[in-house]
Amino acid sequence: MEPQLRIAVIGAGYWGPNLARNFSVSPDWRLVAICDLDRDRAEGLAARVGGVDVVTDVDELLARDDVDAVAIATPARTHHALAIKALASGKHVMVEKPLADAGHRGRAMVDLASVSGLVLMADHTYCYTPAVLKIRELIEEGALGDILFIDSTRINLGLIQPDVDVFWDLAPHDLSIIDFILPGGLKPQSLSAHGADPLGAGKSCVGYLVLPLAGGAMAHVHVNWLSPTKIRQMVIGGTKRTLVWDDLNPQQRLSVYDRGVDLGLQAVDGVERTAATVSYRLGDTWSPALPEREALGQMAAEFAESIREGRPPRTDGEAGLRVLSVLEATARSLAANGAVVPVDERADEATRAEQLAGAL
Amino acid sequence: MEPQLRIAVIGAGYWGPNLARNFSVSPDWRLVAICDLDRDRAEGLAARVGGVDVVTDVDELLARDDVDAVAIATPARTHHALAIKALASGKHVMVEKPLADAGHRGRAMVDLASVSGLVLMADHTYCYTPAVLKIRELIEEGALGDILFIDSTRINLGLIQPDVDVFWDLAPHDLSIIDFILPGGLKPQSLSAHGADPLGAGKSCVGYLVLPLAGGAMAHVHVNWLSPTKIRQMVIGGTKRTLVWDDLNPQQRLSVYDRGVDLGLQAVDGVERTAATVSYRLGDTWSPALPEREALGQMAAEFAESIREGRPPRTDGEAGLRVLSVLEATARSLAANGAVVPVDERADEATRAEQLAGAL
Amino acid sequence: MEPQLRIAVIGAGYWGPNLARNFSVSPDWRLVAICDLDRDRAEGLAARVGGVDVVTDVDELLARDDVDAVAIATPARTHHALAIKALASGKHVMVEKPLADAGHRGRAMVDLASVSGLVLMADHTYCYTPAVLKIRELIEEGALGDILFIDSTRINLGLIQPDVDVFWDLAPHDLSIIDFILPGGLKPQSLSAHGADPLGAGKSCVGYLVLPLAGGAMAHVHVNWLSPTKIRQMVIGGTKRTLVWDDLNPQQRLSVYDRGVDLGLQAVDGVERTAATVSYRLGDTWSPALPEREALGQMAAEFAESIREGRPPRTDGEAGLRVLSVLEATARSLAANGAVVPVDERADEATRAEQLAGAL
């Protein structure tokens, strides 16, 4: 057994306690400190996880030699400053989603980690659930064939957030999952986002996101704070099989359908023509058993393993950046009333320059 | 009891037999003839509904004095020519969806019916189901309050149609229903449509349609031929209550949730400010009992009643036109790669003219 | 292709038309006549299936040489007399459930068919549905292992029948299915039946039937006319796997769970002891695809094939007798207030004689 790595959790608000609890029971980690500006809150949390150190000054924390890594669970606008400081102090860093509040700041974090030889991990918790790990495995081994479409629905009567719209609140889950399961990650060229604010809340409460994927495939995300019923469902259509993930059905979360449509070329007068024959498969359905395991425990293990092996974690800073790019493009599409926008902002600017050039 | 009206069914293919069967048993109607170019097919159908006349020449049919109305169930490209002839012969007309294959031809049909004082009815069958009739009634009486959003899903492993894409195949159902239940009908200013053809079938097999409604509300339609599971669900969110229609759950098709979000104005320093308070309702759910009644029978009754009362039927030619306008705009948006397009084509042309003018 | 067998349907009431329609389109059969005391009813049915002969006198029908078999769909109390006559005239016979209104009369029918070398088939329609055929196949090939328990629920808001209780109305379905899928058929030594008549309808409207099976297994049937929700579910637990059949879920009627409990013997101090170790399997779930086929068509084919091959059909007279025995024992248990009674009535009498002898 290798010696334990030592971690501190920065931020004792909503999410920090979950991280602290999991690191405190992980065989890979020793939780050494809780850091929060609010000493009472930090002490309360420290007591609940077995009496670790309490620190209110982050510089003091980062100066310590007995801390190998930090997990940052503070508001998004502080992620960049804290992560840069921590990386500069030689600590590995895990950051709660979203990675940063702007793409270029996230990029700076990723670059610093890279040149420093440190691990920067995005806290995409859902990716470590047994269901998502199994989906990734099935896609990797080719069980679904090529991906044709992904349709994700995450709707519920939800708390209207004061500072973010329904996309920034809920879609990071869908986007990080899609990024995780797609070989090569989520790299749409463009997207369109459609939001509705029918209550006059000053931000989208109902949202739809359309993401064209490579090869004519498409991903679609529906997020909604106003739905009286709760749905957490993702359908992933492939050339071989289609998978339905219903996260609210613990008795059958994953169903893999051997049903689908096959298009074949038809030889007409000895010439192969594009006029296709269509055939349908109506095969069995299969629901793989899933282990009962907490996602955060798996994520803590992956963080430790990536540090020990000197490799990027499964949800690395680049994954965080890809999700962030999509969220930023979403905001641009919304501002343009649902227009199709490129996901890479520089491409966007280039396009605008081209358009400008064309108009001249 | 008033004397029965006399009707002939034109077209004995897929849908005609359903119309013939319902008119033949309706107390309001006497079915007098089946008309089809294929005599065998017409005779087969005529025999199954009690031995009515068989006609292969539509002009001969329309020349008859003992026919008050015709129901047209032929391919969409023939609707215009047949309907115009029938109206010109003084017959009331019901036309299978879509009303016509182009908006201007549908408009000509509506105009001729209007000047002739004849009824032109769109065969929007779904609108006469007990579920949709109840939804319309609930919205009309204010049970839902103002409509905030409508989300409609109609997905299934479906037959890939040779001549139309998934929007023209499935969305007319959703659009005609939304048109029927919204006071004032479906009149979006603009829309965007996103389609995917991941199998290379030459047309969209997965489709999403975004329809901004008045007052910041939004309708969204998801149609899909590639889904292994069948979903027929519509969620209608209102300021007072939200309704979920699950057409595949015969034991509880409609659920009305007294749950939702209320935004209220807050008086700050004696001044009413837009800074809103948010409150949540978590009330009871109610599922109204629905009668067991076949929609086509209800539609036949409405056709007769509208003729007798000299009024437009509930799904009149204008309703058919509104659906057609949305389908045409859908095609334009798809051709423009998902761009937001105006629904009224003339507006579209005007916009283009403006753009052209601006570019000069 | 062998020549078609010729059949007549006796009884044109509720069920006869379904039989007539299926025989009329079966490639194995030629429907030659409809026989009913009510000539109008017989003629109406004959017209709907293509104009076959109409007969009102059953003796006249049975005297005909061009009839190989008859299907009897008349009230239960007439089954015995009609079947005996038909068998005596050398016709093969299919009889609607229940086989007869009393066990000894059913036995006489089976015996006459046997000595005459004719096929007597019980119309246990459910056994020919794709779901039940697949269940039988799975049990036969050992996929479930040994059967541990069968729990069948058939409840709905149902019509209170004037002449029979809820057991005789609904349980024949469950019993004939259990008889069909169990290797060796349904042969309980004893049973107990518990009925409730809380409305004072004069007969059981809610019923429970407990059937001990060989090897400590147990079958249980719940039938209910007073349930507001409809359930049609059978759970079949086996040593290897457990199967759940939900007939109201067309998207996943059958689910085979590789979950269960294993008991193993434990060697204690070198001696194998009955003190068992318990282990749990939590494996995958699998839902076999089922063809879309009408059960009555399959049953007509089996009737023809059994006649041609001179073998008993899958649901033969003996199967009908086994179901009848259980229904009769059910009535005896109900009369004895839920007491455990032997299924074989003669055993019952023997037991009583023994008890009497013991009391002397």
Added chain:
Amino acid sequence: MEPQLRIAVIGAGYWGPNLARNFSVSPDWRLVAICDLDRDRAEGLAARVGGVDVVTDVDELLARDDVDAVAIATPARTHHALAIKALASGKHVMVEKPLADAGHRGRAMVDLASVSGLVLMADHTYCYTPAVLKIRELIEEGALGDILFIDSTRINLGLIQPDVDVFWDLAPHDLSIIDFILPGGLKPQSLSAHGADPLGAGKSCVGYLVLPLAGGAMAHVHVNWLSPTKIRQMVIGGTKRTLVWDDLNPQQRLSVYDRGVDLGLQAVDGVERTAATVSYRLGDTWSPALPEREALGQMAAEFAESIREGRPPRTDGEAGLRVLSVLEATARSLAANGAVVPVDERADEATRAEQLAGAL
């Protein structure tokens, strides 16, 4: 605000921690001590609830003046001795289910509490869930009318208990709930129990319990350790409405169906006859909203309130006795191979004496 009552929890095993946690946060209670023979276990629990006293000697605990009540969460065979001691020391007592391991010992506890003027409460936790409280309220106010039948299903792949069968493990939940919601409590005259042990585990793993109720109604309980699917459902049929409680559907736990059958007397020839007319109601369904509240918190409040008001708690010792009587009769019926047995054992003995007398 009244002063808090002071309580100690005896037993720090499986259930004790839940009780301790709830009493420690209840406004009505001050948790003063944890008592367990195993000091380490007691100290571990005491630390987690804020550092209360630890006691290993129950006599020492009961001698304290600063303890008003005790909650006993030890093995069933110790309930009687501990409760008698506690009552004799003047403490109010709450006892985990079952009340005792034998009816006469439970009776002794109830009698001692009664003569001492102390509260003896049965820990029937389920009765304090929002769903069961609402069911009781609906029955009390007459919303369901007279009860016609109760059908309860509690099945799951469950742990085979070393010392009790599936009835003693699971049925106390159903029985305590039925006792709680029926006006007058659960008082069947007789019952029959049918158990199966198909794995040879030495005890029933599948069980059915039939309980005739007053007025021809019937309760039925199905408990099962071998089911691969989990069902927690109770159907309560009444003359006015029927209620379905699906505890695994958090979005709609309770459904009240205004559907049912009405029998009316029919006047024939001016004479009222029992031949009944049958009519059916097919009305709306209604699902009441339920508050989110932990049952144990409600139970702690009820315990405090009953002590302060000097009245029996809603689930008093008599309720515990009624459940115990049914469990004991269940064991007798199982031993008699499913025979109908009286619930009151003394009645049973009387019957046997009568039989004996009759046999002489």
